[in-house]
Amino acid sequence: MAGITFDAIKMEDSTVDYNQAIGVINQVRTEIHKEIIGQEKTVESLLMALLTGGNVLLEGMPGLGKTRLVQTISHVFEMSFKRIQFTPDLMPADITGTNIMVRNEQGSSFKFEAGPIFANVVLADEINRATPKTQSALLEAMQEHTVTVGDVTYALPDPFFVIATQNPIEQEGTYPLPEAQLDRFAMKLLVEYPTKEELAAIVNLTEGFGVQPAQPVITPQLLVEIRQMIQQIPIAEPVMDRALTLVMNTHAENKYIREGASPRAAQYIVRCAKARSFMMGRLNVAFEDIDYVAPAVLRHRIITSFDAVAEGVTPDQIIAQL
């Protein structure tokens, strides 16, 4: 942290000033790391996505703490949390909810029974195991933050996040997410295997004594206020230009790229960069912020070519050369 203190200037209708907001975010970090060992970059990126209202796709081997991370975050933010285990027989109504017939004194009527998607944080565990039809049930929720059942559209709680996980190895019986669905995720985060020291700390944390559970330090309302503050952080033209250039370069002639990133990628790069600058205690976006968030924002939006697959070139390697 830069440790710079700003004048206590508050946003209109804001209950906190910038210094307080930055302090709150620092507290959030601290609380999360009480239960999550290592994974600093994943945690940072996940926080950035939350601060910008973006959905996140977590990819990692089983047992790396993905679900725990999501649970911890929802707990620290005091947000409602629902977990949906995606399976091939999962139906859209199992996610969004459905109208059920209710019999009462006046007769029978239909009543909407909300699905698990009606929560602040929804964990779509192993999202690629569900059929595309079911996966698509999340599209409207992720983009519009609404759910339509029959003729009625229901608003989802604010803030609303979908954090999905998928296993990179087990491909049998899975349905790769369609591009439209992938594009709705602000970031795709790769959960790395912990180091030996981190592993030891994890074992001690779960099997030892005196564990301090994470405490809620921020309310969903405050999160929304902070999100508005972050939106106002200025970004200089050269910095913006770097973000746009990165996206445009994915469309340039490149034998490893079949399709480049969408304009939504540029939006998310800038948003996430603003969030990072805020988290770093700055009120302006730097080049390093762009460079930091670009891989996470672009890696699932670039469709690699056959050459890339054949040569084992990963999207991250392609992005590094942009």
Place this chain on the structure above:
Amino acid sequence: MKFIYQFIDKIRIKLNRNIMRKSVVASLMVGVLLGLLVVTISLFVPIYERAVLIAAIIPPVLSVPVGIFMGIRKRVDDKFAAVYIDSFGFKEKIITALENEKYKDPVILMQREDAEAHLRAEGFKVQVKYEMPWLKLGICFVAAILAVFLFLLPTNAKKVAADKREAKVEAKQAEEEVKEMLEALEEIDQSELSEAELAELQQMMESLEMSQQDFEQASSMEDFEKAKNKYDYKLGEASEKLNSLASGKSENVQKQLKSAEEIANNQNETQKQMASNQNGEQGQNGQNGQQGQSGEQGQNGEQGQNGEQGQSGEQGQNGEQGQNGQQGQNGEQGQSGEQGQSGEGQSGEGEGKGQSGEGQGQSGEGEGQGQGQGEGQSGEGESQSGQSESGGGGGSGQSQDGNSSMTSMEHNHDYVSVNQNISGEYSENSTSQYSHEQNGLTWEGTQVPYNTVVNEYSEQAYDGIDKGKYPGTMSDVIKQYFSGLSE
């Protein structure tokens, strides 16, 4: 914000100075290398020295303003300077503050304060290194020295270029003279001239126009000399013809003809003087050559001058005969070459050989073979070949009175519209020998020197080439042949 502005200004100026330095030096390097290229090319391609100098100097001279222009074009603005400052660890605070200086939003104000605070605290880290492209400057310096060295280095191409240039200048001057002569001829009132005279005048003008073309096409001193020789000869011919045309004409026409004749004579005289001036050494050579022959020929120092005059055939003869005058003490005969020879012929005495002619003439001995002009005139003879070598030695103008054992050749030509019988023989040592079966006052035909014959032949041959009388493939053979004769 004022502090930020001032800081940015300071950095921007320093950055622009560096850019200007780099731009000017880079441009200068290109200019100097171009100059070097020009000079290098001039080592192999004949280009006039002054043109090379100008072409080599212009690129470096122009490169400086070009470099300044490029430096101005490349100069950076405040935004660039702000980004440059940010690269010293300010994480784009300065550029953001600069871009949002118009806004008063709370976040913007805080960001600006933050940027200024950081700049005040850590501004000392921002430094613009003085950049001078020493390598390029060194290349400039070395290339410039090399260019000067190569420029001063004498090469064959440079000699050829100088020769071409000289030929061009001389040819231009000669063209003017031809033009002047032509104008004088055009002014002659032709109403009193007979058809034959008109044709003669027309032929003369055409001949001179051809000389003008020769001068135009002269690309080397050799070409120029050839053209000049031809023109000199034509001038002599023209002078004679104009003189002959003047007889029996009205005063006005005579005046015009005389005027043209004077121009011809003046030009002839001027060219001789020029040849003399340009070839001071040759004058000396002439004297030396003469001095080498005999004591009497010490007087030939003057005759060296005669030799110069001897650029025209007849006058050359006169020169020779001037010697005869001395040699043979022939008095009047000394005034006229023909008479001099005639004198010898008349005397029927002695050999006319230069050194010995005198004595033999007096003694009345000998076989009546007049070679009197002899070697003493040899210098003049060369001058007859029209070159600066006048008076230099070889003596193509020697005459030798008829020796019956000699082979004779007879040439009839109509170039001057007068039938002349020229008897003589060409020998390899460039000495023409002509002889007459009859000596004395009544000998037939007119005595014509070897060079005159060669020049006439050459003239006609070149004329024929110009008019396409001969196959194109033969033109080189013909030129080579006559060129060989004149050497």
